[in-house]
Amino acid sequence: MVAPGAGMAWGCCCRISLMGARFAATGLAAQSQRRGGKGNQVLRLICTSAAAAAAAQRKNVAASGPEKYTEAFIKKQIEEFNIGKRHLANMMGKDPETFTQEDVDDTYRKFLDIQKHEDHMRAQDVSSDNTAQINLIGSRWLIKEELEEMLVEELSDQDHRLFIQLLERILTQPYCSTEEEYVLKFRKQLDIESKKLLAEPLQYDEQGVAFSTGAGQRKTARATVVLYDKGTGKITVNGIDYLEYFPVLQHREQLMFPFQFLDRLGKHDMTCTVSDGGKPSQAGAIRLASSKALMSFVAENEIEFMRQAGLLTIDPRVRERKKPGQEGARRKFTWKKR
Structure with a gap:
């Protein structure tokens, strides 16, 4: 940035140069009068050149002279510098009110060191596109x-x-x-709970088809399933198609949720055996049993996703017992005045 007094000094230099050209022209005019008519042509050329140079200098002074470095201009530059300093302080995690010029210089040196480091990495054929992130899971x-x-x-x-x-x-x-x-x-x-869950190894039937078994419970219902690989999505419950066994849509959705969660709809056949409990609890027991059977077909990270979704956790809720002196677990007898 040019100092505010630079324009004034430049103007003085221009005036001195113009005065020098005039003195030179005056001296040459006197010589031309003594030497003859050819000197007049030289005089006109010199005067024309001096006038053109003076006009160009005045134009430069008007463009970058004292008018550019007015008090308003300097005030605006100071405001922009303070704004930039606050942004720099926030970027470096420091207090903008106590961010001094020494901190600005230190930050600038750090930026230079970073640039040198990047140049060094590029020299070693290490691309800046290497955006591999550190694995923080667990x-x-x-x-x-x-x-x-x-x-x-x-x-x-x-x-x-x-x-x-x-x-x-x-x-x-x-x-x-x-x-x-x-x-x-x-x-x-952190201890990953899915590592404590052991997936049963796959078994193979006489035709060489891989299958896995699982067991689950919900309230008083108990269920065991046999899950076959390379199936068509056929599911039977106690020898009956699950669409007929569970006429309520909510129960069927609960039963099919593990397959939908792992994007395995239509890839397995499943045979279920369930006993005791009602239809809602039976659907929950089959869901837990099928989730455990699916563990043998998926990767370890998918098992962790299943655990986080609650597919491998037994539902601890049970029917609340009836209390003495009232009609049910929470319901009270109707109060009568007489």
Whole structure:
């Protein structure tokens, strides 16, 4: 940025140059009078050149002279600088009110270091399109007490929050996978419940068709299923087609939900045996049994998705018992005055 006094100095230089040209023209005119008529032509050329140069200099002074660096212009530049400094402070996670010029210079040096690092990575044929992310499934960030114990230092809630924010910002960078070991130091592994669920190995019948078995319960209903691979979607319950056995649409939807969740509709045949309970509880028992049988046909990550969806968890709800002195579990006898 040019200093405000530069335009004034430039104007002075232009006036001095113009005065020098005039003095030179005057001297040449005197010589031309002594030498003859040819000197007049040289004089006209010099005067014309001097006038053109002076006009061009005046134009440059008007374009970039004192008018450009007025008080309003300088005030506008200062406001834009303060706005940019606030944005830079927010981007670096610092307080804009206490962000000094030294912090600006330090940030600029950090940006230069990042640019040098990227140039170095490109020189090693490492593309910036490498956006492989760190796998954080099955882990969580350390809480404040755990981080204090690890660093042997007391932290405030704000420091802990800022530290987690900076780690999450690292995960958004293109080369974050190179710092996977460092980031995972501040995460704690969680026990994945699906690892405790053991899928039964596939069995094969006489025709070589793979099948799996499963058992489930809901209230007093008990169900066992045999699930065959490479089927057409045929399902029988106690020897009856499930459309006839469960005339209510809600019961059929509950029975078919595990297949719909895993996008396996029409890929398996299933034979169910169910006893006790009513139709709603029987549908729930078959749903749990078929989910357990499907574990043998899917990958480990899909088993975890099934567990999170509640397909592998027994429904603990049961019918509430009747209470003495009242008509049912919650219902009271009708009150009569007499």
